[in-house]
Amino acid sequence: MTPKVQLPSTGSAAEPGIEALHDTAQRIADNVEQVLVGKPEVVRIALVTMLAEGHLLVEDVPGVGKTSLAKALARSIDCTVSRIQFTPDLLPSDITGVSVYNRQSENFEFRPGPVFANVVVGDEINRASPKTQSALLECMEEGQVTVDGETYSLTTPFMVIATQNPIEMEGTYALPEAQRDRFTARVSIGYPDAKAELAMVDEHAGHDPLGDLRPVADGDQVRQLLRAVRGVHLSTDLRRYVIELVTATRKLPELRLGASPRSTLQLVRTARAQAALEGRDFVVPDDVRAVAVPVLAHRLVLTSEARAARRTASDLVRQVLSRVPVPRGDTDGERR
Structure with missing residues (x-):
């Protein structure tokens, strides 16, 4: 842990x-x-x-x-x-x-x-x-x-x-x-799965749970x-990794439109937030990978051929994650 x-x-x-x-x-x-x-x-x-x-x-x-x-x-x-x-x-x-x-x-x-x-x-x-x-x-x-x-x-x-x-x-x-x-x-x-749906029926059927919610x-x-x-630290190697991931989406033949420069900034911000939720004040490659699909997939525009082949934007982001080399150096070693 x-x-x-x-x-x-x-x-x-x-x-x-x-x-x-x-x-x-x-x-x-x-x-x-x-x-x-x-x-x-x-x-x-x-x-x-x-x-x-x-x-x-x-x-x-x-x-x-x-x-x-x-x-x-x-x-x-x-x-x-x-x-x-x-x-x-x-x-x-x-x-x-x-x-x-x-x-x-x-x-x-x-x-x-x-x-x-x-x-x-x-x-x-x-x-x-x-x-x-x-x-x-x-x-x-x-x-x-x-x-x-x-x-x-x-x-x-x-x-x-x-x-x-x-x-x-x-x-x-x-x-x-x-x-x-x-x-x-x-x-x-x-x-929901069967267990979660059963719990929802048992707990929520008689009242609205939103009414009981308090700040x-x-x-x-x-x-x-x-x-x-x-203030969460992001090393130079990981910054390059983020840019390589975003750039790779722009070269996929299945896409008419890859991820924008704005998505690069958003991927950096969400990776910092993910690291903080994990209890760290520095980002590791797994933080970037954990947020890449929800941050990048909705920005991609597939070609008609890719849609006909039933490819999804999420699949293509996972494909990019599997192809772009992950930094193996000490991502926490370089402090600002």
Whole structure:
């Protein structure tokens, strides 16, 4: 078992280290698993995404707990939470906010939309038109909203947790490549096994577990944890390894579009978060490999031939992982 290492102090005495981060993350995970039974891997990716200051896309068929996961993670943190139900008639201003004329002051006043929250739950994001989906682009990438020429900053932490049904379902719009690239990771929950489904029937049939959920962390704690994750060490060899993995996706003949430079940054951030969850203040190759599929797969665009051969983006990422040599040196030996 990997020992937990305390990060060197980089701020005040109250600044948490890796051990405190691990304990807080475990409390959040336990909280979420009260709602999403039997899916620890999905919960892990959700936590990694949060600690990497990213956004999560939850994609699967109806009824497997996509919205429950988003709500459970949001309710586990005592901060501002909003929920947006995406529909075909939703307008961009319904998300970002709108300027309203005040007759008394004879000025326009900005009324913030639901995106002005720490955690934004976007339910069935692919049911809205591409124009409305694009309202989230600036929010997710730059942490700000521009309305009528005025820019408004969003508070930290800021995380979008969006759910969507597969694009083959009726009445949905495929997310544009630019929109998918804004999401740090994508997870698919899948159906529970028989044991987990039996436990769900026994425990959840009589009441809603979300109603019993209480926060186990607050916004200040999350902000401290984000600062701790930024300090996790990543060696030069591992930085090169990340770049080689991303570059390899751009050379695959099965792909029309490989991973973007943004995905390189996201893979580095999630690898740091994964290392912190494992109780380390440095990244090892297994951390990169543990997050590569959820971080890279949804950004890839397959050729029609690859789709006809029933290849998947996840399979291609695993193929790249098997081909790119793993650094064998002392990845913890080079400190900044």
